[in-house]
Amino acid sequence: MARAAILQRLTWVRATLDFVRRETPSARTLSFTSPAWAGHRPGQHLDLRLTAPDGYAAHRPYSISSAPTSGRFELTVQKAPGGEVSPFLAEIATPGITVEFRGPLGGWFVWAPDQRGPVQLIAGGSGLAPLMSMIRTHRNAGHPDPMRLLYSTRSPTEMLFAQELAPAGQEVRKGFDATEATTVFTRSSPPESMRKPSRLSDVDLRRYCLAAVSRPLCYVCGPTPFVEAVVQILVAIGHDPECIRTERFGSESDE
Numbered sequence: 623m624a625r626a627a628i629l630q631r632l633t634w635v636r637a638t639l640d641f642v643r644r645e646t647p648s649a650r651t652l653s654f655t656s657p658a659w660a661g662h663r664p665g666q667h668l669d670l671r672l673t674a675p676d677g678y679a680a681h682r683p684y685s686i687s688s689a690p691t692s693g694r695f696e697l698t699v700q701k702a703p704g705g706e707v708s709p710f711l712a713e714i715a716t717p718g719i720t721v722e723f724r725g726p727l728g729g730w731f732v733w734a735p736d737q738r739g740p741v742q743l744i745a746g747g748s749g750l751a752p753l754m755s756m757i758r759t760h761r762n763a764g765h766p767d768p769m770r771l772l773y774s775t776r777s778p779t780e781m782l783f784a785q786e787l788a789p790a791g792q793e794v795r796k797g798f799d800a801t802e803a804t805t806v807f808t809r810s811s812p813p814e815s816m817r818k819p820s821r822l823s824d825v826d827l828r829r830y831c832l833a834a835v836s837r838p839l840c841y842v843c844g845p846t847p848f849v850e851a852v853v854q855i856l857v858a859i860g861h862d863p864e865c866i867r868t869e870r871f872g873s874e875s876d877e
């Protein structure tokens with residue numbers, strides 16, 4: 623990468639909050655505009671910095687949940703109770719405020735429409751954000767190869783992007799052209815669900831994911847314990863570790 627491009631990614635740049643969309647009682651999508659934003663690769667994140675009037679600043683990484691476009695990006699933030707940055711983004715920030723960001727960042731946990739072959743996405747809680755960027759890009763491109771999502775979240779009310787993934791509140795929904803999304807719940811399920819609320823198991827991964835024999839490229843994202851448990855299961859049921867990419871959001875569980 624050219625030196626100028628690297629320097630640009632490491633420099634703090636201003637963005638304006640354009641609008642917000644409530645996703646769940648504790649999560650919002652925030653849409654920012656910035657003339658400096660040249661787009662991103664699905665799966666990438668950025669560092670977002672907030673500065674208080676007294677000069678105190680805090681920054682955190684957030685994945686980009688929108689499909690790539692220049693001049694605009696969206697972040698989907700889940701409130702971490704007692705946290706410093708996420709409660710402001712998930713509850714308080716109003717359109718018109720400015721923040722600083724640097725990025726996009728990350729070159730491994732990315733998917734591009736020119737990649738061929740089946741893809742299995744597995745998300746826990748807000749780990750769905752970067753995978754949503756992949757899903758939207760895959761759908762916009764009319765990609766011919768399958769992309770399947772297995773999403774684990776606490777309850778139907780905690781489900782991110784519910785309208786896009788399961789407009790009818792169904793547990794299993796074939797909602798995209800070549801994308802099939804399955805949502806499972808860890809704490810409470812819809813009454814019609816046959817599956818007891820629980821963390822993902824080998825039974826779920828065998829039932830809802832592309833088979834290991836088709837060698838899908840697997841992207842796993844969520845809280846660290848979630849990612850580690852899912853990777854263990856994937857390997858145990860025959861997936862090649864070389865075909866597994868992970869992104870860990872930290873130890874606080876929101877799934």
Ligand SMILES: Cc1cc2nc3c(=O)[nH]c(=O)nc-3n(C[C@H](O)[C@H](O)[C@H](O)COP(=O)(O)OP(=O)(O)OC[C@H]3O[C@@H](n4cnc5c(N)ncnc54)[C@H](O)[C@@H]3O)c2cc1C
Nearest residue numbers: 682683684685699700702703704705706707708748751871
């Ligand atoms: C690559 C990457 C991408 C990410 N993308 C997203 C995303 O798309 N969406 C998203 O919602 N999150 C994402 N995250 C997580 C995000 O960066 C933050 O970690 C998250 O929002 C919490 O930040 P916070 O400032 O609110 O909480 P923090 O202030 O960092 O605190 C985190 C938790 O620790 C607790 N805590 C803090 N200090 C203490 C203490 N001294 N003792 C005990 N407990 C304490 C808080 O109560 C809180 O629950 C991502 C993380 C990474 C690494």
